[in-house]
Amino acid sequence: MVTDVLVTGAGGFIGHHLVKYLVGKGYRVRGVDIKHPEFEPSAAHEFELLDLRRFDNCLLAARGVAEVYQLAADMGGIGYITAFHARIARNNTMINVHMLEAARAHGVSRFLFSSSACIYPQYRQRTPDVTPLKEEDAYPADAEEGYGWEKLFTEKLCHYYHHDYGLETRVVRFHNVYGPLGTYEGGKEKAPAAISRKIALAHDGDEIEVWGDGEQTRSFMYVDDCVEGIHRLMRSNHADPLNLGTDELVTVNGLVDLVARIAGKRIRMRHNHAMPQGVRGRNSDNAKLREVLGWEPSTPLREGLAPTYRWIESELRASGRIVEPAVAAD
Ligand code: NAD
Numbered sequence: 297m298v299t300d301v302l303v304t305g306a307g308g309f310i311g312h313h314l315v316k317y318l319v320g321k322g323y324r325v326r327g328v329d330i331k332h333p334e335f336e337p338s339a340a341h342e343f344e345l346l347d348l349r350r351f352d353n354c355l356l357a358a359r360g361v362a363e364v365y366q367l368a369a370d371m372g373g374i375g376y377i378t379a380f381h382a383r384i385a386r387n388n389t390m391i392n393v394h395m396l397e398a399a400r401a402h403g404v405s406r407f408l409f410s411s412s413a414c415i416y417p418q419y420r421q422r423t424p425d426v427t428p429l430k431e432e433d434a435y436p437a438d439a440e441e442g443y444g445w446e447k448l449f450t451e452k453l454c455h456y457y458h459h460d461y462g463l464e465t466r467v468v469r470f471h472n473v474y475g476p477l478g479t480y481e482g483g484k485e486k487a488p489a490a491i492s493r494k495i496a497l498a499h500d501g502d503e504i505e506v507w508g509d510g511e512q513t514r515s516f517m518y519v520d521d522c523v524e525g526i527h528r529l530m531r532s533n534h535a536d537p538l539n540l541g542t543d544e545l546v547t548v549n550g551l552v553d554l555v556a557r558i559a560g561k562r563i564r565m566r567h568n569h570a571m572p573q574g575v576r577g578r579n580s581d582n583a584k585l586r587e588v589l590g591w592e593p594s595t596p597l598r599e600g601l602a603p604t605y606r607w608i609e610s611e612l613r614a615s616g617r618i619v620e621p622a623v624a625a626d
Contacts, residue, residue, distance in 0.1 A: 305367030372484030381442030426577030471541025475519030507613035508573030518600030521593030541580035
């Protein structure tokens with residue numbers, strides 16, 4: 297039987313990959329976003345341009361579907377989410393409140409909300425060798441300003457819709473996701489893409505700027521693992537929030553070294569302490585993920601960074617931005 301599903305945020309990075317994955321699994325997919333995917337056409341059977349801050353558009357988007365993957369959000373890397381608290385919190389509150397209510401009004405059976413590791417308390421993330429974050433660590437709450445507080449509130453709203461209306465909600469807390477076809481410039485890009493861009497544009501021996509002292513730590517999940525995990529969670533019976541990430545911790549300096557090795561370039565770092573660096577350390581505790589799904593993301597960082605770097609480099613080359621150093625004439 298073909299299930300009709302809606303993927304919102306289908307013009308964005310994870311949504312675009314998720315649409316491809318679900319189409320490959322035999323679902324009939326409607327993609328909705330305020331914009332088309334940037335780098336290649338959507339694989340969705342239907343793709344509609346709608347501003348999901350408006351309730352009437354959410355009702356249109358969710359018509360006739362059995363399941364909703366709610367990935368639409370105003371979001372970006374650390375520079376973006378620390379600069380626009382009101383705008384991000386307002387836009388995402390409108391999208392999530394209206395999408396949940398539209399799903400309920402249409403009798404949708406399952407609704408997946410894309411939350412974030414940014415909901416975790418800042419007081420648990422003050423050292424680079426941070427203890428991996430467990431789902432229950434979310435409270436007492438001290439989320440990332442703006443973006444994180446909105447995600448935490450919507451997690452609660454999902455719980456209320458589950459409890460009061462019987463809507464089967466699924467809540468996934470992504471830890472940084474990276475891979476090809478993600479934003480790599482313009483201010484919304486995240487560390488793996490930004491570093492790949494800087495190194496692709498650099499010559500052997502050049503210096504690149506790194507935000508903070510580079511000793512801040514993170515874990516990063518390859519997008520193929522991410523979409524598989526999303527689908528597995530949707531099919532599970534687990535209504536409580538669940539981490540989805542890897543526990544392979546790396547410093548930002550370590551990330552630069554990895555990308556430089558993939559690029560085959562010697563790269564020096566200039567640390568800019570004036571730029572935002574987010575929490576000092578963040579890692580995912582995957583015990584519950586393994587217990588609930590019997591599975592966890594498995595792509596090693598080096599393996600996922602290689603195609604990511606190559607894709608960004610090819611984009612920059614295609615747009616004429618990579619200039620080969622002049623070869624000295626004899
Ligand atoms: P993205 O920015 O690439 O995709 C989000 C999409 O939502 C964009 O295409 C955007 O146009 C769309 N959108 C924004 N406002 C909209 C509106 N008013 N109406 C319709 N569409 C709108 O981000 P992503 O990395 O694909 O993230 C997907 C989801 O996962 C988001 O909810 C994000 O908060 C969450 N998340 C992502 C990460 C990550 O590392 N990428 C980490 C934690 C959480």
